Amino acid sequence: MARTDSFPSGTYLAYLSFYLMTDAMDMISAGAAALAGGAALLPFLPPLAPRTAGPRLFYRLPAWQKVLVSVAAAAATASVIVRPESLIQWVALAATLSLGIHAFLYPHRILVALDFPRHSPATQAGLGNDACVLAEEIDDTACAWPLEILVPRHLINDRLGHTPVLAAY
């Protein structure tokens, strides 16, 4: 089976775009936030060519379109929710928003899927009795994936016996 990563739902964009309808009086602050947010996004620009051909989902848009939407979202959100009063606050806000947008655009860099973890026998695992696990048995081979390591990653690509499996939280 193909190995997998996380991906954001495109419907979140609909909510972000709502915030574009800001008060006209805040356009100046929105513009300033857009510049600051755009500058902070520059280190995170994706490669210009999409990795694979396919439907025009958001993450496959050209880099400049991604930046445009992200900056607009950052600016609108900043102007509506937070009102920075100094340059330092603007930079801090832009950096925070940029990191958040980066996590949104590239969740597989935050929720990093775990590939083929080591399987320890039950007697050596050292797992507490109350630990929550996601467990499966295939062809007399049983394995448990502790939620403690599954939840931060959401995805574990693994193999149970000869069967490729994906533990998805």
Add this chain to the structure above:
Amino acid sequence: MLIRDRETGSIWQQATGEALAGPLKGHQLALLSSEQTRWAGWRQDHPDSFVAVESPGHAGSWKAWLQQKVVARVLRYATSRVRGPGLLPNDNRLPSHEEVAGIRVAGEARAYPLSTLRSSSLLNDSLGGVPVAIVYDSAADRVRAFHRRWGKTCATLVLDGRFLINEERSMKWDLKGRAIEGTEKNLERIDVAREWWLGWSEFHPGTGVYPFRTGGAG
């Protein structure tokens, strides 16, 4: 949640295993009947089980700390308070983050709130005309469901300590459904999806909520 595979870039729906877009659109991953349980309960049933562990290099690293202490906690805090947008109107019969055990039998879906299961431990129910039993094992914090009719026999199950027995006390099974005495018929397991209500209701529109049958969004 959506999943992307590295080989083709196709997008897969986590809840259903269906490929929504990309070269593999329309393909379906096989959903396994895995179990969410406490380690002690699983180990008791499967003493030879393996456990997935962190690689030694990663286990103590700052990345592991970041993921387990920060990312996991932020996720748990945020996702328990925020409802992501779905395609259907909100079904408000239950709070969106109420834990439910979801079962689909004979075309009928029903959600059993964990709070109800924790107080009742065993529910005899009927879905789509098919008699089922839902058992909550408090020691292992896990939910199992079984068919309770085979051939002409339909059993009303009762919990007897760590065993399942019929009302007449003539047949006995363990909590995995394996026959102990009075019968050679093992109870057939039904896949149980343990999710938040918002997830179950999104992908099973019109689902019933125990003890009620199907219903629309509120």
